[in-house]
Structures are given as structure tokens and as C-alpha cells.
Amino acid sequence: MSKDHKVFLSEKDMPRQWYNLAADLPTPPQPPLGPDGNPIGPEMLAPVFPMNLIEQEVSTERWIDIPEGVLEMLYRWRPTPLHRAYHLEKALGTPARIYYKNESVSPAGSHKPNTAVAQAWYNKEFGIKKLTTETGAGQWGSALAFACSLVGIECKVYMVRVSFDQKPFRKMLMAAYGAECVASPSPETKAGQDILAKYPDTPGSLGIAISEAIEAAVTDPSGESRYSLGSVLNHVILHQTIIGQEVKKQLEIFGERTPDTIIGCAGGGSNFAGIAFPFVADKIHGADIDIIPVEPASCPTLTRAPFSYDHGDVACMTPLLPMYSLGHEFIPPPIHAGGLRYHGMSPLVSAAAVEGLLNPRSIHQLECYESAILFAKTEGILVAPETSHAVAATIQEAKKAKEEGKEKVIVFNLSGHGMMDLVGYDKFLNGELTDYALPEEEITKYTDPLKNFPQPSTAKSGKW
Ligand SMILES: Cc1ncc(COP(=O)(O)O)c(C=O)c1O
Numbered sequence: 001m002s003k004d005h006k007v008f009l010s011e012k013d014m015p016r017q018w019y020n021l022a023a024d025l026p027t028p029p030q031p032p033l034g035p036d037g038n039p040i041g042p043e044m045l046a047p048v049f050p051m052n053l054i055e056q057e058v059s060t061e062r063w064i065d066i067p068e069g070v071l072e073m074l075y076r077w078r079p080t081p082l083h084r085a086y087h088l089e090k091a092l093g094t095p096a097r098i099y100y101k102n103e104s105v106s107p108a109g110s111h112k113p114n115t116a117v118a119q120a121w122y123n124k125e126f127g128i129k130k131l132t133t134e135t136g137a138g139q140w141g142s143a144l145a146f147a148c149s150l151v152g153i154e155c156k157v158y159m160v161r162v163s164f165d166q167k168p169f170r171k172m173l174m175a176a177y178g179a180e181c182v183a184s185p186s187p188e189t190k191a192g193q194d195i196l197a198k199y200p201d202t203p204g205s206l207g208i209a210i211s212e213a214i215e216a217a218v219t220d221p222s223g224e225s226r227y228s229l230g231s232v233l234n235h236v237i238l239h240q241t242i243i244g245q246e247v248k249k250q251l252e253i254f255g256e257r258t259p260d261t262i263i264g265c266a267g268g269g270s271n272f273a274g275i276a277f278p279f280v281a282d283k284i285h286g287a288d289i290d291i292i293p294v295e296p297a298s299c300p301t302l303t304r305a306p307f308s309y310d311h312g313d314v315a316c317m318t319p320l321l322p323m324y325s326l327g328h329e330f331i332p333p334p335i336h337a338g339g340l341r342y343h344g345m346s347p348l349v350s351a352a353a354v355e356g357l358l359n360p361r362s363i364h365q366l367e368c369y370e371s372a373i374l375f376a377k378t379e380g381i382l383v384a385p386e387t388s389h390a391v392a393a394t395i396q397e398a399k400k401a402k403e404e405g406k407e408k409v410i411v412f413n414l415s416g417h418g419m420m421d422l423v424g425y426d427k428f429l430n431g432e433l434t435d436y437a438l439p440e441e442e443i444t445k446y447t448d449p450l451k452n453f454p455q456p457s458t459a460k461s462g463k464w
Contacts, residue, residue, distance in 0.1 A: 001255035005086065006102075009079035009249055016066055019241040021277045021348055022234065023062035024284050026461035029234075029351045032319035033309060037454050040319050047218045048227050050126035053119065056235040064238060066118075069125075073117040073150055077106045078242065082250035082411075087378035089398070096401035096408040098394060099254070101247050101275055103415050104381065108173070110416030111271040112143030112230055115239035119228045120147035129224040130154035132216045134184065134209030136267070137163050137338035137386065138170025139416055140230030145179030155179035158186060158212040161204035163338040169420040184209035191215050191315040203334045206268075206342045211315035218317075231268025232312060232321075232346045240274025247411060248278060256409055258287050261397050263412040265389035266293035266302065266360070267339045269346030271415035277348075280357050283464075292397075293349065293360045294389040296368075298436040299332040301325065301345045302353055302360035304443055307458060308450040312344055322456035323350040327446030333436045335365050336424030337385040343446075356464035361393055364435040368392045369428040372418070384416035385424050 022029050031039035042054045049057070056064060066074075085098040103111035123131060131148055133155070135141030141157035148155035157179055164171065164183040174181045184204050185192035191211035195202060202208070210229070217227040229236060244262075251259065262279050264272030272293045283289050295301055301324045310325035312318035324345045326332075332341040345353075352358050372388035374395065375381065383391055390412045401408040418425065427433050 002253065004084070004254070006081045006083040007250040007253045008081050009246060011075055011079070013249060014071070014074065014079050015242045015245040017063040018066060018238045019245060019278055019281065020059060020062055020064060020238055021280060021352065022060045024281050025351055026284065026355060026463065027351070027459055029347060030322040030456050032321050033454060034319055048214060050123050050128055050226055052122045052126055053235050056238060057233060067121065070118045070121050073121065074114070079246050080105050082247055084254065085379050088375060091374060091378045092395065092398050092402065094398040094402045095405065096398045096410050098398055099251070099411045100414040101243055101411065103243065103271065103413060104417035108139065108143040108146050109419065110139040110143065110384065111240060111243060111274060111413070112140045113146060114242060114274065115230065115236045115270065116143040116147035117150065118239045120144070120151045120153065123226055123228070124151040124153055127224070128153060128226045130156065130220070131226060131228045132156045132213040133158070133228045133230065134206055134213045135159045135230070136206050136341055137384065137421065138167050138174070139339055139384065141179070141181060142170055142173045142177065144228055144230065145174040145177035148179065149177045156216065157181040158184035158209040160184055160206060160209050160338060160341070161202065162334040166336070166423050167420060173420070184212050186212060189215045195314065202331065205314065205331045207314040207328055210313035211317050214313065214317045215315070231270040232344065234348055236270050237273040237277070237346055237348050240270045241277050243271070243274035243413060244276060244278035247275060251411070258282065259289060259411045260408040261290045261292065261410040263292045263294060263390050263393050263397070263410065265340060265386050265415060266295050266345065266349065267342050267386060268344070269293070269349035271413050273346060273349050275413040280352055283357055291358050292393055293358055294393040295360065295362050296335055296337055296340050296389065297362040297364040298335050298438050299326065299341055300362040300438060301343065303362040306447055306450060307350060307354055307456060309453040309456055310344060310450055320453055321347050323347045324353065325447070325450065326443060327450055330446040335436065336421065336433070337368070337389065339386040340389065354458055355460045363389055363392045365433060366435050369425070369433065371395045381414065382418045382425065383414060384418045385421050387415045390415065
């Protein structure tokens with residue numbers, strides 16, 4: 001086995017296709033539904049997304065070619081390195097071998113540009129002149145701002161209020177890339193005005209910001225604006241699957257067999273799916289892998305919410321999606337992992353969880369920050385607060401391997417760095433942060449109304 005600390009791939013080894021789990025799920029994914037409860041056709045999404053991305057959204061092809069123009073943009077930072085975390089292993093005294101895929105080396109500092117450049121490219125090809133979007137922590141907003149600047153289209157970002165106030169540097173980065181960023185809810189849209197009238201002091205949520213960004217795109221009289229989403233949807237998940245495909249090649253170069261455990265933090269599910277889905281495919285075909293999405297205990301979508309049809313946004317502008325959901329009106333507590341404050345979960349990740357292919361876990365904020373600090377002191381990278389959830393689960397698994405005396409191979413996705421999230425770290429180090437256990441009544445309050453929506457089938461093959 002290699003004693004190297006990291007493995008780079010050459011550009012010619014970068015995947016040339018995206019992987020679509022929809023082709024391999026034992027129970028086919030269920031369609032999005034319109035307001036009348038019937039499956040929606042691609043034309044109903046046309047005011048929101050360009051048709052070339054809608055085709056990807058509904059595709060069940062296993063492999064989809066990455067256009068040369070997208071590859072050209074991805075070469076700016078891809079392939080990303082896979083590191084062995086020797087120093088963390090030593091600090092934990094674990095027999096486990098820990099690897100991390102370093103997506104923080106992208107220009108915006110996270111995995112988000114993988115889909116941002118693809119979405120900007122397809123919109124540009126379709127003749128779109130402006131993209132609108134939401135952002136939680138600001139990682140997605142800065143990724144799309146970067147991508148729009150590369151292809152030469154305008155970008156407007158609705159940033160969740162609490163992050164807008166907590167993370168001023170992300171706004172500045174978006175401005176540097178030429179994008180406009182406003183706090184959400186904003187007085188600029190009807191969705192924003194309605195929320196402000198009801199809850200003037202709201203910290204905002206991704207669900208609200210999504211409503212605003214969709215409204216801004218579909219009401220643009222020029223017809224040349226579209227909306228872009230940084231997670232959740234099938235085409236976004238698809239674009240992230242280069243991560244796991246690269247990991248497979250890199251593990252082979254390290255001399256590793258099939259990993260025992262794959263871990264990623266999960267907000268809308270995109271970085272988790274990006275690293276995990278190529279391995280979920282192996283699991284479907286017989287490999288024994290524990291695949292763990294990790295979410296905040298204060299926004300426990302996969303671990304405590306029902307699997308239901310629900311809207312992806314607060315103003316109910318999106319179709320009904322079959323997903324685990326805390327209810328589209330749920331406003332998560334203002335924890336520092338802003339990108340994990342989302343009420344729903346990608347329908348593909350949800351379908352894999354229903355099937356029993358995933359082993360979701362939730363962890364409290366303080367344990368995540370503690371874990372991130374240990375990681376920074378050993379491996380040197382201060383990870384994004386979102387990523388700290390993956391680090392915490394990795395440390396839990398490495399400790400378990402120590403107790404069991406097992407030489408496990410654990411791989412996690414380092415989805416982003418935290419160099420613009422220092423306010424959260426400062427508060428943690430000064431003892432100003434607390435954990436928040438979401439009461440059951442709070443979950444019931446927001447999920448009860450979901451019973452009025454059509455219920456998706458929970459049929460599964462029963463193999464896992
Ligand atoms: C660094 C980082 N990791 C993870 C996430 C969560 O998103 P997703 O679940 O789509 O990967 C975000 C979202 O903003 C993020 O910025």
C-alpha cells in the first residue's frame with residue numbers, strides 16, 4: 001500500500017461522464033407533481049430552467065457525457081486531491097485508514113463550482129442572459145457568481161439573512177465576481193414582502209430565498225432570466241458525481257480495496273451524493289459499504305422527518321418533490337452551518353435512504369466544531385462548518401474502529417474550507433455557541449400539514 005499523503009490525478013484521468021443513480025435504483029424514483037397532484041411534464045419547468053438542464057433532470061440514462069466546454073472550466077481546479085489523514089489517525093490512535101477528498105481547492109472553496117460551471121454553461125448555450133439563485137452560507141452564491149463570470153452572464157443572489165449578517169466576506173467575494181447579492185427575505189419580491197410582513201425579524205431560510213430567486217427569474221419581462229439551484233435537484237446531484245468517480249481511481253492508486261465507510265455532510269444532499277453515489281452503485285451490485293449522510297441535530301431531515309411529497313420552497317413555487325422533509329414552512333434555528341439549514345432533501349438521496357442503502361446520522365453543533373478543531377490541529381485545514389459534520393462522523397467511526405480493533409477504510413468528503421466562516425469558529429472558541437435539540441412538537445407542527453399532500457410510495461426491494 002502507498003505511503004503517500006495524497007494522490008493527484010492528471011487531467012486526462014478526469015471523468016468524462018456524469019453518473020446517474022436513477023438508472024440503478026432498485027425502485028424507480030417517483031416523479032415531481034404539479035398543483036393538481038399529477039406528474040409534471042418538462043414544459044412546466046421551462047419558465048424556471050433551460051430545456052437542456054430539464055432534459056438532464058428527467059433523464060434515466062446511466063451515463064451522461066460532460067460537454068468539452070464544461071470540462072475546460074473544470075480543469076481550472078479538477079481533479080481534486082485525495083489525502084490520507086495520517087495525523088488525524090495518529091491523534092485518535094485508530095487502526096482505521098482515513099482519507100478525505102479535498103473539494104475545498106476550487107476557486108470558491110467548495111464542491112459547489114462543479115455544478116455551477118455546468119449550469120452556467122447550459123444556460124448560456126440556451127441563450128439565457130441572467131441567473132438568479134439563493135445561498136445559505138454563501139458558498140453556493142459565490143460558486144455561481146464565479147461560474148457566471150466565466151461564461152459572461154449576469155448573476156443575482158438572495159442570501160439567507162442570518163448568513164448575510166454573519167458572513168460578510170462571502171458577499172464581497174460575490175461582488176468581486178460581479179454578482180449582485182441581497183439579504184433574504186428582501187422587499188424586492190412578493191414572497192419576501194409576505195414573509196417580512198408576517199415575521200419582520202426572521203433569520204430567513206433557504207426555503208424563503210429559493211422562493212424569491214424563482215419569482216425574480218419567472219417575472220423578468222425579458223424572458224431571458226432563469227433560476228439556478230445549488231443542490232437537491234437531480235441534475236445538480238448528477239454534476240457532483242465526478243467527485244466519487246475520482247475517489248475510486250485515487251483509492252486504487254493508494255492500493256486500497258473497496259472502502260468500508262463513505263461519509264458526507266448533507267444539506268440538500270449534493271456533496272454527499274457526489275462522493276457517495278458511485279459507491280451506492282457498487283453497493284447495489286453487492287459491495288458491503290456503510291454510506292453515511294450526516295446532518296445537524298437541529299435540522300434532522302433524514303433522521304427525524306417523514307418521507308413525503310413537499311415543496312422545495314416556502315412560497316410553494318416549486319413542484320411537489322418526493323423527499324424527506326421537515327415541512328416547507330420550517331425555519332431551522334440559526335446554527336452556523338448555514339448550508340445545512342434546509343427543510344428538505346434531494347429526492348434521489350431520499351429514494352436511496354428509503355431503499356435502505358444509506359445509514360443517516362445527525363450530530364450536534366458543538367461536537368462538530370470540536371471535531372473540526374482537532375482536524376485543523378492535525379491535518380491543517382479549517383473546514384467549513386457544514387463539512388465539520390462529516391469530520392465529526394468520521395471521528396466517531398474511527399473511534400469505533402479502535403474499540404473494535406478493525407482496520408477500516410473510511411473516506412469522507414471535505415466539501416469546503418472555512419476561511420470565510422471564522423465568525424462561527426470565534427464564537428465556538430469563546431464558548432458562545434450552544435446545542436439545540438429540536439423538540440418533537442416543533443417537528444410535528446411543521447410536518448403535520450404534509451399529510452394533506454399526495455403520499456409517495458415507500459416501496460423498497462427489501463435487500464438492504
Ligand atoms: C461547504 C459546504 N458543504 C456542504 C453544503 C451542503 O450542501 P449540499 O448538501 O448540497 O452539499 C454546503 C452548502 O452550502 C456547503 O457550502
